[in-house]
Amino acid sequence: MTVICEECGKVYHVDPDKLDRYKGKNVRVRCGECGHVTQMSRLMDAAEEPAYDFEKAAAPSMPSAAPPQREMPEEPAPRPDIAYRTAGTEGRAGWLGLRGKMVILFLVIPILLLAISGYLSQQLLRQMATDITDESTELVLQEGKEKLMQKARDVAKQCEVYLQNHPTLEREDFFYDPEFSMLAVQVVGESGYTCLIQQPEPERGQNWTIWAHPNPNIIGIDDIDMIRKALGPHFEDFFKVLGASEGMRESDGNYMWKDPDGKIREKYMAVAPINLEGLPFLLMSTAYIDEFTAKTEYLKEYANNKTAEIRNINVGVLLIVIIIIGLCILIYGYRLTRSIQYLTEAADRISVGDLEAEIxxxxxxxxxxxxxxxxxMQDSLRFSIERLRRRR
Structure with missing residues (x-):
């Protein structure tokens, strides 16, 4: 097969059998002299026109008297430089690519920002719920303590009036007098109660003594040693509250109390004096702290559940957003990069002389x-080459 460069006219002889290793119907060859690229078909018939007839047709007409034109000596046909290039082998695309950059810029970074924002919002919401429930617990606890102190004052006043009207009632009979016992021992809340206690009287050889109490077994006995043994290391807190009332003063405070089942629970005690001249009686009102805070504990649990529910909703919304944005980026990115890759391949084909490439x-x-x-650009190159050919 003979190939003639359209620019410089150099002649090459190509073995058609060697073209079988190239794919496609068309093969492009580059001239070793001028670098011009010529497209040739592998299906060309071997019996094409001889090279000299083609040159005569292309050469201008000469006078008949002119000497015969000397034929160009044939040179050994070098192997043509095949201009075979694809966009995938010589492209400058990095390891990330346009789609990867779009995923990072429009999916990964926004999702990270949304995740950080959601996490901070969740932490703020949780902290706000904790602060609200703690503040509510403190308010409810303070209100319960005030009610307990007021209860001690009211019962002390009732006992004071009763004892003023019954001056002959002895302290040993306080618990056994039905009317006075009902006044001195009253129920507070679910498990709280009031009781009447006597502060120490050294002249009579009496220590802290209970004269009215829901438990009849401790009436009239010195219960300090018994309480000390029962409370162990928590006795100091109990006696600190009780001792503060010595001298017929009001006192209140928290302490730990041991239940009959051995469980240690926190209690609150309020002590109010019974103002009777010469009588060292105090009215004590006590109740468990968890009775005051039971409702706030429910509120705290409710707030925690709501916080967890909001967190789950935020996570679900974030996942849906990730899926939607991810699909949009993948679909649009695929279409965009496919078009860019198509144009890149078309530009590569034009760069090697395929001016008929369809875009x-x-x-x-x-x-x-x-x-x-x-x-x-393709049309301009085609027109420029046609003008050059016409000028020749």
Missing amino acids: DIKSKDEIGNLADAISR
Whole structure:
């Protein structure tokens, strides 16, 4: 097979059997002298026109009297430089690519920002719920303590009035007098109660003594040693509250109390004096702290559940957003990069001389503008080559 360069006229002889290793119907060869690329078909018939007839047809007419034109000596046919290039082998695309950059810029970074914002919002919401429940617990506890102190004052006043009207009632009979016992021992809340206690009287040889109590077994006995043994290391807190009332003063405070089942629970005690001249009686009102805070504990649990529910909703919304944005980026990114890759391959084909390469992009955005620009460049190159050929 004979190939003649369209620019410089150099003649090459190519073995058609060697073209079988190239794919496609057309093969492009580059001239070793001028670098011009010529496209040739592998299906060309071997019985094409001889090289000299083609040269005569292309050469201008000469007078018949002119000497015969000397034929160009044939040179050994070098192996043509095959201009075979694809966009995938010599492209400058990095390891990340346009789609990878789009995923990072429009999916990963926004998702990270949303996740950080959601985490901070969740922490703020949890802290706010904790602060509200703690403040509510403190308010309810303070209100319960005030009610307990007021209860001690009211019962002390009732006992004071009763003892003033019954001056002959002895302290040993306080618990056994039904009316006075009902006044001195009253129920507070679910498990709280009031009781009447006597502060120490050294002249009579009496220590802290209970004269009215829900438990009849401790009436009239010195219960301090018994309480000390029962409370162990928690006795100091109990006696600190009780001792503060010595001298017929009001006192209140928290302490730990041991239940009959051995469980240690926190209690609150309020002590109010019974103002009777010469009588060292005190009215004590006590109740468990958890009775005051039971409702706030429910509120705290409710707030924690709501916080967890909001967290789950935020996580669900975030996952849905990730899926939607991810699909949009993947679909749009695929279409965008496919068009860019198509235009890159078309530009590669034009760069090796395939000026008939078809560019079929119907996009109406910047990609469409780029396709139009490449088409105009293709047409300009085709027209320029045709003008050069006509000038020859």
